[in-house]
Amino acid sequence: MNKHVSPRMNRRAFVIGSAALGTGLAIGLDIPFGGPAVVRAADGSPEVNAWVVIRPDDTVVIRIARSEMGQGSLTGLAQLVAEELECDWSKVTTEYPTPGQSVARKRVWGDFSTGGSRGIRTSQDYVRKGGATARVMLIQAAADEWRVPASECTVANGVITHKASGQTTTYGKVAEAAAKLTPPAEVKLKDPKDWTIAGKGLLRLDTTDKTTGAMVYGIDVKLPGMLNAAIKDCPVFGGKVKSFDEAKVAGMKGVKKVVKVGDSAVAVVADTWWHAKTALEALPIVWDEGDNAKVSSESIAKWLAEGLDNEQPAYVGNRNGDAKAAIAGAAKKIEAVYNYPYQNHATMEPMNATALYTADKCEVWCGTQNGEAAFAAVLEASGLPADKCDVHKLMLGGGFGRRGMTDYVRQAVEIAKQMPGTPVKLLWSREEDMAHGKYHPVTQCKMTGAFDANNNLVALHYRLSGQSILFSLRPEALQNGMDPAAFQGVAQSGEAVFGYSVPNLLIEHSMRNPHVPPGFWRGVNVNHNAIYMECFMDELAHAAGQDPLEFRRKLMGSHPKHLAVLNAVAEKIGWSKPAPRGVYRGIAQVMGYGSYVAGAAEISVIDGTKIKVHRIVASTDPGYIVNPAQVERQIAGSFVYGLSALFYGGCTVKDGRIEQTNFDTYNSMRINEMPKVEAVMVPSGGFWGGVGEPTIGVAAPAVLNAYFAATGKRIRSVPLRDQNITFA
Amino acid sequence: MANLTINGKTFTLDVEPDTPLLWAIRENAGLTGTKYGCGIAQCGACTVHIDGVATRSCGVSVSEVAGKKITTIEGLAPGDTLHKVQKAWIAQDVPQCGYCQSGMIMAVASLLNEKPKPTDADIDAAITNICRCGTFQQVREAIHTIASA
Numbered sequence: 001m002n003k004h005v006s007p008r009m010n011r012r013a014f015v016i017g018s019a020a021l022g023t024g025l026a027i028g029l030d031i032p033f034g035g036p037a038v039v040r041a042a043d044g045s046p047e048v049n050a051w052v053v054i055r056p057d058d059t060v061v062i063r064i065a066r067s068e069m070g071q072g073s074l075t076g077l078a079q080l081v082a083e084e085l086e087c088d089w090s091k092v093t094t095e096y097p098t099p100g101q102s103v104a105r106k107r108v109w110g111d112f113s114t115g116g117s118r119g120i121r122t123s124q125d126y127v128r129k130g131g132a133t134a135r136v137m138l139i140q141a142a143a144d145e146w147r148v149p150a151s152e153c154t155v156a157n158g159v160i161t162h163k164a165s166g167q168t169t170t171y172g173k174v175a176e177a178a179a180k181l182t183p184p185a186e187v188k189l190k191d192p193k194d195w196t197i198a199g200k201g202l203l204r205l206d207t208t209d210k211t212t213g214a215m216v217y218g219i220d221v222k223l224p225g226m227l228n229a230a231i232k233d234c235p236v237f238g239g240k241v242k243s244f245d246e247a248k249v250a251g252m253k254g255v256k257k258v259v260k261v262g263d264s265a266v267a268v269v270a271d272t273w274w275h276a277k278t279a280l281e282a283l284p285i286v287w288d289e290g291d292n293a294k295v296s297s298e299s300i301a302k303w304l305a306e307g308l309d310n311e312q313p314a315y316v317g318n319r320n321g322d323a324k325a326a327i328a329g330a331a332k333k334i335e336a337v338y339n340y341p342y343q344n345h346a347t348m349e350p351m352n353a354t355a356l357y358t359a360d361k362c363e364v365w366c367g368t369q370n371g372e373a374a375f376a377a378v379l380e381a382s383g384l385p386a387d388k389c390d391v392h393k394l395m396l397g398g399g400f401g402r403r404g405m406t407d408y409v410r411q412a413v414e415i416a417k418q419m420p421g422t423p424v425k426l427l428w429s430r431e432e433d434m435a436h437g438k439y440h441p442v443t444q445c446k447m448t449g450a451f452d453a454n455n456n457l458v459a460l461h462y463r464l465s466g467q468s469i470l471f472s473l474r475p476e477a478l479q480n481g482m483d484p485a486a487f488q489g490v491a492q493s494g495e496a497v498f499g500y501s502v503p504n505l506l507i508e509h510s511m512r513n514p515h516v517p518p519g520f521w522r523g524v525n526v527n528h529n530a531i532y533m534e535c536f537m538d539e540l541a542h543a544a545g546q547d548p549l550e551f552r553r554k555l556m557g558s559h560p561k562h563l564a565v566l567n568a569v570a571e572k573i574g575w576s577k578p579a580p581r582g583v584y585r586g587i588a589q590v591m592g593y594g595s596y597v598a599g600a601a602e603i604s605v606i607d608g609t610k611i612k613v614h615r616i617v618a619s620t621d622p623g624y625i626v627n628p629a630q631v632e633r634q635i636a637g638s639f640v641y642g643l644s645a646l647f648y649g650g651c652t653v654k655d656g657r658i659e660q661t662n663f664d665t666y667n668s669m670r671i672n673e674m675p676k677v678e679a680v681m682v683p684s685g686g687f688w689g690g691v692g693e694p695t696i697g698v699a700a701p702a703v704l705n706a707y708f709a710a711t712g713k714r715i716r717s718v719p720l721r722d723q724n725i726t727f728a
Numbered sequence: 729m730a731n732l733t734i735n736g737k738t739f740t741l742d743v744e745p746d747t748p749l750l751w752a753i754r755e756n757a758g759l760t761g762t763k764y765g766c767g768i769a770q771c772g773a774c775t776v777h778i779d780g781v782a783t784r785s786c787g788v789s790v791s792e793v794a795g796k797k798i799t800t801i802e803g804l805a806p807g808d809t810l811h812k813v814q815k816a817w818i819a820q821d822v823p824q825c826g827y828c829q830s831g832m833i834m835a836v837a838s839l840l841n842e843k844p845k846p847t848d849a850d851i852d853a854a855i856t857n858i859c860r861c862g863t864f865q866q867v868r869e870a871i872h873t874i875a876s877a
Contacts, residue, residue, distance in 0.1 A: 070825030070861045203821050210826030211814040211833060213761015213801035220760035228755075253744065274751035348765050348773055348827040348860050397763070397827030398860050430766045633824060633866070640862025663770040663858060671864040672852030 038179045041095075046179035048137055050097075050108040051081055051130030054175035058158055060087045064094050065102070065109035066119040067369050068206060069399035070637075071692045072630030073119035075204045077127055079626055080120070083198040084131030084189060087171060088157040094205055099375035100390030112371035115404045115520055117593035117690020120626055124688055125189075132187040134178070141178035142169050192624050192685065201629030206395070217397045218367040221354045223423040227256055228273035229415050230280040231426060233265040233436050236289040236656035237515050240264050243286045249279040258283065259418045261411050269419065273427050292515040293656035300442060300514045300653060301339070307465025307510030308337065308446040314463065314508040317487035321504035326459035330450030333459075334543045336536055338447070338716040340528035341650035342658070343440035343521050344666060349397020350433040351408035355416035356423040357382060362389045362413060367396035369404040377406035381413035400641065401520035405438050431661045438519020439651055439658075441467035445532040450504075455544040457555065459504035462490060462533065468511050469518045469525070483511060488525035488592060489697060490533055495594040495689070496526060499562030500537075500555035516653060522641055523696035526592035530697030531704070531718070534588035538705040539714065548705065549575050549587055561621055561684065562589055565598040568619035568680045573600040583614055586705025590697040595622040595689030599639075599698030605710040610728035611720075613643070613673070613703060619680035622689035628681055635695045636677035642699030644669045647726060650719035673727040730790045734759065735803025745791035750774045752790050753800060761801040761830045765858070772857030775831035776800050782838035784831075801830040804837060812877070813837045816870040824861035832857045836871055845875045 039047040045055040053061040062081045068074035078094050102109045110126060135155065142160040143150035146167050153162050158171040192199060209215035234240060244266050246258040254275030261267050266285055270276035306312060310324075327333055353366035355378075362382035368374040374391045382389060396403055412426040428436070443466030450459040468483035477484075486509045488496040498507070521527070541551035549570050556563040566589040570576070579585050582604050589598035602615040618635045625631050648667035652659045660666040704715050720726065730747075732739045734757055741756040753762050753776065762785060765773030769787035776785045777799040804811045810818070813833050823829040832855070839846055839854040846854070851871055859867075 070823075072824070203818075204823075206826070207818050207821055207823055210823040210829050211801075211817040212805070212810070213759070213830050215826055216760075217763075217827060219764065222758070222760075272751065272755040274747055274755060346860060348771065348825065348858070349763070350765075396825060398825045400860070427764075430764075430768075629821060633821075633861075633863070636865050637824060637862030640864065641860065644860075662768055663766045664768060668771075668858045668860060669862075669864075670858065671855050671867060674862070674864045676865050676868075 038176070046176050048134040048175055048178050049130055049183060050105070051127060052085060052134040054171050056172050058088065058091050058170050058172035060085065060092050060158065060171065062092060062094050063097050063109065065097060065112050066123065067112070067114040067371065067393060067396060067399070069114070069367070069369060069396035069403065071119065071634060072204055072627060073114070074206060075202065076120050076626040076630060077123065078205060079198040079202060080124055080128050081131035083195055084128045085135050086155045086158070089197050089202065091158065092205065096393045098390050098392060099371040100386065102372070103375070103386050113373070113404070114369040114399070115401055117693040119692070121594060121688035121690050128189050129187055132189055133183050136184045136187055137178040137181045138171050138174055140181055141174040145169070145174065145177065198626050201627055204630070215395050217349055218352045218354070218365065218394045219349055219397065219427060221365045221394065221425060223354065223356065226354065226423040226425055227269050227271060227419070228276050229267045229269045229424050229426040230273060230276035231261060231265055231267040231411060231428060231432060232280055232285065233432065234287045234289065235435055236287065236293045237517055238292045239287050239289040241266055241285065242288045245284040249283045252279045252282065255279045257419060259415055261414045265411065267411070267415050267426065269415065269424055273425070277429060289656060295515055295656045296654050297652040301444070303514070304442065304444045304465045304512055307512050308444060308463055310463070312510050314510040315482035316506065316508045317482070317484070318490060318492040318498055318505060318507035320502065323459045323461045323504040323506035326504035327448055327450040327461060330458060331453045332543070333448060333450040334539060335446065335448045336539055336714070336716060337444060338532045338535065339444040340442070340531060340718050341652070342442050342516060343645050343649045344434055344437040344651050344660065345400045345402035345521055346434070346663070346666060346668065347398030347400060347402055350428045350430055351402070352425065352427040353409045353412035354423060354425040355412040357413065357416040358421055360384070360388055362416070363392065364409055364412060365392045365394060366409055366412070367394050367403055368406070368409065369396065369399045369401070373404065373406050374409045377409045378413055381410045382417060400522040401524070402438060404520060407436070430663070434661050434666060435658050437651070437658070438517050440521035440527065441469055441518040442514065442516070443467065443528050445528070447532060447536040449536065449540045449543070451544060455546070457502055457540060457544070460502045462507040463510065464508065465510040465512060467513050467518050469520060471511065471513050472518050483509065485525055486511070487529070489529040489590045496592045499559040499589060499591055500552070501558045502555065515656070516658070523592065523638070523693045526590060526694065526697040527642070530588065530590040531700050534590065534698065534701035535704050535714070535716070538586070538708060552589070561596045562591055564684070565589060565596045565619040565621050565682060568682050569598040569600040569617045572619070572678060572680050573602065573615065573617040575600070584706050584710035586702045586707070586709060588698040588701035588705060590694065592694035592697055593690030594687060595620055595691065595694045597694045597698055599695065599702040601702040601706045603703060603706040603710060605707060606728050608711050608713065609725050611703070611707065611725065612728035613675050616675055616677045616702070617680065618677055618695055618698065619682055620691065620695060621682045621684050622691050623683055623685060623687035625681055625683045631681060631691050632679040634691045635679045638693070638695035639677050639699045640669050640674055642696040643703060646700040646703065646718055647720045650722065730794065732757070732790065732793060732798060733796070734798045735800060743790050745789060747790045748786050749776070749788045749790055749793055749798070750785040753785060759800050759802050763827055763830055765828065770858070771828070772835060773828050773831040775834040775857065777834060777838060780838070780841060782835045801834060804834065811837060812874050813840065816874045820866055820870045820873065822863055822866040822870050824863055828857055828859045832859065832867060836867070840871070840874060846871060
């Protein structure tokens with residue numbers, strides 16, 4: 001145990017540490033003397049309910065089902081529970097239940113999935129109820145002890161008071177009795193305007209260990225007798241292992257075994273990962289690459305370009321009037337074609353998982369954005385039933401959507417299965433991580449806008465061509481073949497609604513699915529849809545000879561929430577006043593994940609090729625804000641992620657495989673390239689939107705539109721490095 | 729076999745001379761606070777101090793650091809209290825996922841050793857670590873807070 005860790009962090013480290021050792025949060029049922037059952041945490045403390053465990057020393061352990069990957073929802077969810085619980089925030093600690101425990105208890109913790117910016121917004125109601133229910137039970141237990149009506153008792157900071165009799169007690173003292181009570185059928189939740197713990201920019205609960213090296217990520221797991229595995233999957237997606245020559249590496253230092261993993265990968269298991277990786281690089285492997293080896297970025301681009309042709313079939317996602325006819329009869333029309341490439345998540349911590357398989361048990365330790373999906377993968381790969389499997393979640397060294405996938409979990413189990421009784425940690429090299437991502441999908445978009453004689457926009461045709469994520473990952477979610485998520489940010493209804501009213505509108509998707517596996521990459525389809533639409537809005541404004549902000553405003557009368565965030569950034573950046581000399585502005589807005597966001601950038605450009613970003617202003621309306629300090633960080637982080645992809649990103653395909661291999665060919669922004677992001681939070685209440693992803697949608701278009709303002713040149717292709725444009 | 733001095737302790741490690749220091753630290757010395765990010769000295773997640781100088785440990789072999797003083801994130805704190813950079817990181821809630829922060833903190837500690845009051849330009853030049861979460865704003869503000877203390 002690190003001697004510098006604060007007491008609270010000691011407990012947190014203990015939970016993680018004990019999970020890493022396999023004890024987890026062992027839950028036992030205790031039925032003394034035939035009374036009501038009390039469910040107990042690993043240390044014997046009583047559960048008041050599934051969300052709240054209270055120790056005799058008044059420590060409140062809040063259970064968190066969603067995963068923490070830096071986005072701060074571990075702290076935010078704890079704030080929501082603590083708010084309703086009325087406990088002492090300084091005594092709060094957290095722990096993860098395991099998916100196996102949840103399944104054994106009829107999914108008492110609900111969904112574990114942490115993606116789609118849903119961590120807080122889709123569990124806020126039941127976790128708040130969990131806190132409120134526990135509070136009612138704790139007060140009742142005190143009232144019972146004092147033989148007074150519960151209605152005469154009050155609570156603050158975990159101290160219960162009966163004013164009339166002058167008695168006080170603490171949660172820690174009554175938790176045992178409270179745990180035996182029947183929970184109330186109904187509880188009333190606080191009005192967010194009365195919040196004192198939630199809604200505040202409290203410090204995160206998980207910081208100290210992240211500054212001392214004590215935090216245990218998946219890559220840091222240590223188990224007795226553990227071996228390490230390095231893996232190489234066929235570089236061409238869909239290819240297979242034909243053969244490998246184990247004898248060539250069998251004598252290398254530390255090597256224990258060479259195993260085939262599924263039909264497409266080979267792993268070397270050794271005493272250390274460095275030995276495993278060294279041997280893997282020396283291992284001759286013959287691949288059956290298959291026909292996909294013929295695919296290149298050029299062939300994909302050609303195929304997608306064909307989908308821009310109106311004669312090709314397409315799914316209609318949003319329609320109003322008759323756009324094609326209106327365009328045909330318009331006084332003026334403009335057209336533009338944009339494209340956006342594959343992107344790798346490039347989490348700082350490469351994929352990894354540790355598995356221990358025995359004849360009757362399989363356990364996995366890993367960072368995952370979806371504990372239950374990882375659990376299902378363990379069941380399937382091990383062939384063991386649910387009560388013989390479990391997943392111990394650890395801190396994620398970044399997720400961004402990548403760790404919602406379970407490929408690395410499955411591989412770890414398949415390796416461990418070939419070495420029963422020996423725990424094996426599988427770690428991907430950065431090169432493997434770059435070669436086997438679940439990439440942001442590739443798309444192109446042709447947009448046509450038409451004006452009447454008075455420069456009013458009368459028609460807009462948005463024709464997207466490219467890859468569907470759901471087609472590959474959740475085909476059951478397709479609607480008669482259509483991917484509804486393809487229209488994120490330009491949809492007619494739902495949580496990512498198009499923010500403009502155009503009398504004749506056609507938004508459609510010609511679906512083309514190359515062999516490169518797509519995935520949910522922070523912001524998902526909002527990324528390219530917002531770039532295409534918001535850059536084209538700028539083009540339309542220019543064609544109409546109007547200010548880009550004023551042009552948008554005229555189309556947004558029926559979308560007051562979209563407009564409000566746009567106005568908020570315009571005001572903050574000073575849109576109505578001239579920018580400093582040599583500095584140019586761009587603006588963009590989009591709705592995604594139930595939230596309304598807008599962004600504006602001030603840039604200067606040297607020689608048309610060097611961009612200096614001076615200022616970024618971003619506003620967001622997510623309905624409610626649970627931790628403004630963390631929301632601010634998510635907004636700023638979205639710009640770093642989105643602008644890294646714009647300037648440096650882009651994964652290209654050659655001979656069926658991804659060409660980029662590491663951060664030297666897939667770079668990421670550094671501190672010198674990133675200005676301060678001025679966040680403007682305008683929560684309007686009445687709905688719960690997400691925070692982690694929507695802002696990324698406006699990052700690139702704000703800068704691209706500013707680039708046009710500075711240079712008069714449109715950039716319609718990402719990444720900028722392909723056009724020799726970089727940071728100044 | 730290699731004898732390495734890490735955080736003031738001597739470790740006798742069963743490693744080949746060309747083993748990258750990063751893996752000797754993580755796997756042989758068992759100090760996992762130093763992180764693997766790229767293996768090609770691009771990202772800085774593995775930054776340690778070698779004789780006080782911030783160095784990317786994935787790009788240095790064990791044979792190159794014999795007899796030198798290696799400090800990892802676990803040994804940064806001078807005694808029973810946290811190092812000023814760690815304290816500032818906690819007070820200003822710098823980390824998000826935190827994975828890059830061991831390296832970031834080691835790089836910042838080294839910068840502050842050389843330049844106790846760094847300008848923004850000094851920070852830009854010295855701190856080249858990748859952070860995919862995008863904590864740069866908090867990193868910069870925390871450095872200035874330390875410098876002005």
